Amino acid sequence: MQTLRLKNNKWIFLIVLFALMFGLLFIYAYREHKKEIKSVMQTAATEEAFYMLKNLNDRLIFIAKDLLDIYENSLPARQSEYLRKTKHLIEANPFLQSINYIGTDQRIKFVSPLEPNKSAIGLKIEIEAPREAMEMAALTQKPYLSAPFETVQAGTSYSMMVPYFNGTFFEVVFKAEDVFGRGSSFRRRDDILIEVLDNSISVFKSPEYDNKQPQTAEYRTNAEGVLLNRLIHLNAIPTESILKKSAKFWRTLTVGSLFISFALLITIIIMQTLNTSRLRKMEGKLRAMSITDELTGLLNRRGFFTIAQHQLKTAHRAKNSVLLFFADLDNLKKINDTLGHEEGDLALIDAANILRETFRESDIIARIGGDEFSILLLNAFESAEGVIETRLQDNINAHNTKGKRNFKLSISMGVAYFDPENPCSIDELLTQADASMYKRKQRKTGISAA
16 A cells, blocks of 8 residues: 555656646747747847938938039029929938028028928028037038927928038938838838837837837847937837747747656756756846945946946947936935935935936946935937936926925936046046036035035
8 A cells, every 4th residue: 555655656746747847848938939039129120220220321421412412513593493403302212301401691591392391491490409410510511410309390300411512501301200110211120119219319109119018028129320420229129920920939849848758857957957047046146236236226336336447448449428427315414314214215216216217228327325326328428418417307306296205306416528539537537527516516505515
């Protein structure tokens, strides 16, 4: 009876073992399937960004060159003549909204096509982004693409300013949707949904992007590229056609089933693999704990300096500019003294969350002291400072408006610029940013600079 009981227990053990092996095999196959989709998405995003930006870049440069060739020997003189000479450009490039000629008084003299742009004739360039692009084009004497700007009629648009003669310009205007949307000649793949960002500003989203993003967030990938003088980021998520590609899943499951007879050997290998994986995860957690601030989840001072020093060396070699922001949570001591340290901790956590909302995912954010934070922005221009400060204040105002705390959050921030032509250490950069922050903090009424 005892022997029979042992045999029954053995069979039960083997059944459980086989079931466990099939379960582990299924999980492994499913993970491989997810890896395959992520790999496909990374390739798709990279290819799409390269194809889209390279072709658009080449097309814009060709248009600029063609305009200068057309009017190489004479200035535009009449609207009818201007329409005739630019007609082939409008017909060959359906994504264009208009090609305008701007005189020395910065007013639009001629437009092409005439409809629906006739009303623009005589208007002065007042929108900030095209005006700044015109100034940069005059300075560099090269075609210069504006920052994205919004118009009531066209939505998000771009303006390429082409310097011509004696303070005059050709302006090439096009909508973001017409070049980044599905059906555009600059798009290559229709099996991904994309979001295009220019300096962290979303200029285009595929119509279904927001609806699909929650279900496909784990597969979201990104790529970046340059469009003339603009740094463009592309986020991509898969459509159903990519998600249904499960050849690797079934192939892995079938091949694995053929070797199920080697149960004990496979079990030992899996156990060893799991043990190794656990050890690696534990080591990873220990490493992460050594560079992470426990309260906010941001990098700590050690983590920030380790990563920032490496990034500055890389920026110096690649000749990339970097911005360093130094932020200080105002009145933390007052909050601690009057409301208690628990409220002070909440203030620090709120400040960290606001910084996460304000800056890009690729930016390096850290809490380097009691109430001090530092943020390193790679491939960032000095012109981004104003945009970021405005976004930060908007996020602070939105947070305070909710009124969930017994205090009003306030953050003072300074900035320093890393010039790859005149490099400096991270300590020097922090000192500059700290001095900048100190001056701004002193200007705030009722806030101590200590």
